[in-house]
Amino acid sequence: MIYFSAKSDLAFLQGFKSDAETFLRAEGGEIRATDVNRINEEFVQHQQRRQRLARGTPRAKRIARSLGAPVDLVSYPAPAVGGPIVRVNTIDAILVNDGHERIPNKRILDALEQALGECQEQVRKEFLQLVNPLYWFSRVIRLILRLPFLALETAGFRPETFEKSLAGKFVRLIEILTMTAGLLYLGFTRVELKELVSRWLQ
Template sequence: MIYFSIKSDRKFLEGYYESARKYLLNKNKEFFGATVEEINGHIGEMNRLREELARGLPRVKRLASIFQIPVVAMDPVSRAQAHAFTTILNNDADGLIEDGQKLDLLNETIGSCNEVERSQLLKIINPLYWILASITKILRLPFWIFETAGFKLESFEKSLAGSIVKLIEIAFIFGLLIYLGFSEIEIKEVVKGWLDV
């Protein structure tokens, strides 16, 4: 289900954001009077964060692309492009994207993910959504059977026989909804949702 997938993506992005924030905050940290053990501990932690960020980079780039977050900047002079999430690990020599902006773009991606997760949750708990999904599947069932049997589905659906099958199914479903006690308003909602599908 999309809800569980998007929830997983959101949790991943939140963890990625936290790792990126720690990395950007500490990457240029200077040590004055620190022990060798403290310096080695810092280097080990930074290497761990770099590895985690590098492994998650393809996924975070894919999610930003899906949500259409503008994460690529272009230098107006050299026309060189810089991807905000790639420059977390690779220094942005031209200074096109500041560290704060990189984190802002990660937060924007998380926000988009939250919006999709919320809408998917509302679908899951909405019984009307399940009724519409079931009706859609039921309407597609005869055509799926014909397709499995080797018929050309596009031509059958557009034919008179396909239209008759759809009409019979629709009449049956309306009868079932009335039998189950759906009110006129609820049936209108089902039809409205049906037409949007």
């Protein structure tokens, strides 16, 4: 279900951002250990964190882009130097910061924070939808409306072609009118009917 997928994405992004913060601090030389064993241990942890970030980068980019977070940038060359315009991604820049100018760590982490905020909002929306009985009722109705076309598909026909045809639209119209009459009989209000019908038409 979409809600649980959004929850999984949120948990992943939280762990990814935590790794990114620690990794960027270490890359900036912020290792405070003085004991040789501790330094070796931190080095091993740093390499493991780098591996996790490398493996998680494609998923982090996919989530951020799907949520509309501003992670894709354009890097322009200095006028005196010249050169091509380079498209860079702030998430890629955690490991490979190869624009014309280095993307500051703060900007990288801000972009991840924005992606996290968008993901939290998505989880909230999906939860509200999950507990909304009207949403589930509309899903059941939509399935009922699809039943004739699913029967055609089972029989070996192409339901998409029939759905787009005049006959298919006529069948869909009759189903919607029948459902609407039934819902009116059950006591649904005009506002509730309008929302349900708009979902069906989508």
